Amino acid sequence: MAGELVLLDFWPSMFGMRTKMALAEKGVSYEYIETDPWTKTPLLIEMNPIHKKIPVLIHKGKPICESLIQLEYIDEVWSDTYPILPSDPYQKAQARFWADFIDKKLYDPAWKIWGTKGEDQVAAKKELIEHFKTLETELGDKTYYGGEVFGFLDIALMGYYSWFKAMEKFGEFSFETEFPKLTEWTKRCLERESVVKALADSDKIIEYAYALRKKFGAE
Amino acid sequence: MVTGDVKLIGSWASVFVMRARIALNLKSISYEFLQETYGTKSELLLKSNPVHKKMPVLIHADKPVCESNIIVQYIDEAWSSYGPSILPSQPYDRAIARFWAAYVDDKWFIALRSILTARGEEEKKAAIAEVEERTDHLEKAFIDCSNGKPFFNGDHIGYLDIALGSFLGWWRVVELDANHILLDETKTPSLFKWAERFCNDPAVKPLMPETTKLAEFARKLFPKPQA
Numbered sequence: 364m365a366g367e368l369v370l371l372d373f374w375p376s377m378f379g380m381r382t383k384m385a386l387a388e389k390g391v392s393y394e395y396i397e398t399d400p401w402t403k404t405p406l407l408i409e410m411n412p413i414h415k416k417i418p419v420l421i422h423k424g425k426p427i428c429e430s431l432i433q434l435e436y437i438d439e440v441w442s443d444t445y446p447i448l449p450s451d452p453y454q455k456a457q458a459r460f461w462a463d464f465i466d467k468k469l470y471d472p473a474w475k476i477w478g479t480k481g482e483d484q485v486a487a488k489k490e491l492i493e494h495f496k497t498l499e500t501e502l503g504d505k506t507y508y509g510g511e512v513f514g515f516l517d518i519a520l521m522g523y524y525s526w527f528k529a530m531e532k533f534g535e536f537s538f539e540t541e542f543p544k545l546t547e548w549t550k551r552c553l554e555r556e557s558v559v560k561a562l563a564d565s566d567k568i569i570e571y572a573y574a575l576r577k578k579f580g581a582e
Numbered sequence: 583m584v585t586g587d588v589k590l591i592g593s594w595a596s597v598f599v600m601r602a603r604i605a606l607n608l609k610s611i612s613y614e615f616l617q618e619t620y621g622t623k624s625e626l627l628l629k630s631n632p633v634h635k636k637m638p639v640l641i642h643a644d645k646p647v648c649e650s651n652i653i654v655q656y657i658d659e660a661w662s663s664y665g666p667s668i669l670p671s672q673p674y675d676r677a678i679a680r681f682w683a684a685y686v687d688d689k690w691f692i693a694l695r696s697i698l699t700a701r702g703e704e705e706k707k708a709a710i711a712e713v714e715e716r717t718d719h720l721e722k723a724f725i726d727c728s729n730g731k732p733f734f735n736g737d738h739i740g741y742l743d744i745a746l747g748s749f750l751g752w753w754r755v756v757e758l759d760a761n762h763i764l765l766d767e768t769k770t771p772s773l774f775k776w777a778e779r780f781c782n783d784p785a786v787k788p789l790m791p792e793t794t795k796l797a798e799f800a801r802k803l804f805p806k807p808q809a
Contacts (some may be wrong), residue, residue, distance in 0.1 A: 413685065413719060427677045429684060439673035452659035456647045463649055464633060497633065 368393035369421040371407055373400055375571050378430035379418040380561045381522035385434050387557030388513075389441040430522070431462050434515055448515045461501060461508065462519040468494045469523065477533045477572040478579050488534040492541060499545045506551060513555060521552050521562075528565035529572045588613035589641040591627050593620070595799050597691075598650035599638040600748040600789050605657040607785035608739070609664040620802070651683055654744060666738045675727075679734070682723050683745035690716045691749065697760050698804045710762055714769070720746065721770040728772075732779050739783050747780040751791045755800050758793070 370386070370393050372379030386393055398407050400417050410419045410426040420427045420436070427436050438447040449455050472494070475487030498520065502508060508516035527538050527549075539546045552558050590606070590613050592599030606613055618624055618637055630639045630646035640647040640656065647656045658668035669676050693712040700706040727734045727742065734742040757764045767774045781790055 422674070425674055427674070428681055432677050432680045432684070435680070436673050436677045439676065452656050453642075453645055453647070455659065456652050456656040459652045459655070460647075460649055463652065 367423055369396060370394070371396050371398040371410060371417050371419040371421070373398055373417050374563055375525070375568055376400075376417055377522040377526055380525065380563070381430045381518050382418045382420060382433045382437070383561035384518045384521065384557050385437045385447055387560060388445045388447060388518075388555075389437060390444060391437070391441055431459075431466070431519065434518060438515075446512075446514070447518065449509060449512075458509070458515045461498070461516050464494075465498070465519050465523075468497075473523070473526065473530060476530050477576055484533070488536065491530065491534065492536065495542055495545065499542045502544055502548055504544075507548070513552065517548075517552055521549070521558055524549060524552075524558075525563040525565050525568045526572075529569045532569055533572065587643065589616055590614070591616045591618060591624070591630065591639040591641070592637045593618050594791055595796060596637060597748045597752055598636075600751075601650040601744050602638045602640055602653045602657070603789050604739070604744050604748065604785050605654045605668055607789070608666060608668060609657060609661040611657070611661060611664070620799075651687070651741075651745060654741060658741075667740070668735075668744070669741050670735060678723075678727060679740065679742040682720070682727070682734075682742050685716075685719070685723075686742075686745050686749070690720065690746075694749070694753070694756055694764075697756050697764075698800065706760060710760060710764070713764055717764065717770055717773065721773050724772050724776060728776075733776065739780060739785065743776075743780055747777070747786065750777055750781060751793065751796050752800075753777075754793045755797045758797055759800065 368386075368391060370379070370382060372382070372395065374397065396406070398404055398417050398419075400407070400415070403415050407417065407419065408415055410421055411417075411428045414428060416428070418428075418430055418433065420433045422436075422440070427433050434447060448458060469491065472487040472491040475483055476491060479487065507513045508520070530536075531538055588606070588611055590599070590602055592602065592615065594617065603615075616624070616626065618627060623635055627637060627639060628635055630641060631637075631648045634648065636648070638648075638650055638653060640653045642656075642660065647653050654668060670679055690713070693709060693716055696709040697706060697713060700709050723742075724734055728736065731737055733739050734746070739747070753765055765774055765777060780786060
């Protein structure tokens with residue numbers, strides 16, 4: 364099996380963390396290649412010529428790009444172990460809808476919270492909080508987004524978890540105060556080895572965010 | 583498989599609505615089409631899609647499904663024993679189809695739309711160049727995916743054909759508006775021929791809007807600034 368599965372990823376990437384969680388849930392081993400997307404390595408360009416971004420999952424030499432697409436691929440290929448997506452078509456559609464919501468709505472304001480200052484940052488914080496509130500309402504009183512079962516949508520959102528502390532710090536708000544139900548949900552997810560092993564250290568992420576702020580002129 | 587009535591909230595002019603309708607046609611599903619009035623959003627739309635307040639919304643046995651590509655996948659899965667498969671059968675081919683469908687929406691469509699919203703010749707030229715570059719990527723994707731067959735999905739139209747092909751009406755409208763060919767027989771010959779086959783598919787033909795009618799609608803949606 365050696366060399367059959369390779370993951371090109373960058374340690375702070377919330378998207379790479381999703382893929383790592385999914386692979387761990389399936390108990391699949393793979394070779395991890397640390398790839399800085401700011402310096403485009405020849406392998407990255409070869410495997411993701413269109414976007415030149417990580418994560419890239421390479422299975423038997425063939426690349427699969429985009430984290431949510433990777434999650435579906437992993438679930439379909441290793442279908443005999445822990446299911447990531449629900450089997451019911453309607454539940455699947457709901458999981459896909461909310462994962463799409465997360466990527467469409469969270470990513471930009473999350474970036475702006477550490478990447479900008481002043482009015483832009485304030486607007487980003489307001490937007491981010493609004494979207495997290497929507498996600499908390501969607502969770503409701505469920506154990507996981509998947510119901511009783513940790514799955515696709517839980518992974519999609521927990522991918523961002525390492526960055527929550529950075530959002531709190533730069534946005535000057537408390538995740539626990541603003542989103543008590545989401546906070547409880549994160550604690551349940553953190554009981555899973557697949558999640559804990561995939562996540563980056565939150566303080567290292569804050570250091571990295573500072574470096575990005577300098578790079579983009581927000582410091 | 584859940585039985586139950588099927589409704590689709592949409593508009594004749596919407597690319598995204600067309601995707602859902604093509605998928606329903608492929609599966610021979612009868613449905614009630616609830617045409618939205620331009621400029622307003624119906625109560626049913628707002629209730630069924632409170633998050634984005636956008637069409638299309640598929641309502642199957644009173645349960646709403648939103649986002650066109652998600653609706654197409656839902657139709658394929660909920661009526662899996664009806665008609666041809668819309669997604670490819672192999673996981674890798676499915677991943678590739680999903681990748682390019684996302685590219686169509688996130689990169690190609692954005693560039694196409696920016697031709698219509700461009701202010702001045704310089705902006706328009708830049709937007710056209712971007713569309714040409716991205717269409718070129720799609721030409722290569724077609725050659726890779728189709729493997730010598732007539733459609734991205736092989737012998738029958740599928741997910742990626744629907745994702746891109748639904749734009750063909752608007753593609754022509756933007757060509758007219760820009761006075762510039764955007765689906766070039768010599769530059770992207772495979773896509774050019776595919777486009778004709780796609781439009782002639784029985785699941786597509788009754789749905790593709792007339793170019794002049796769509797161009798008139800486009801003028802309402804993208805008014806030109808007064809000279």
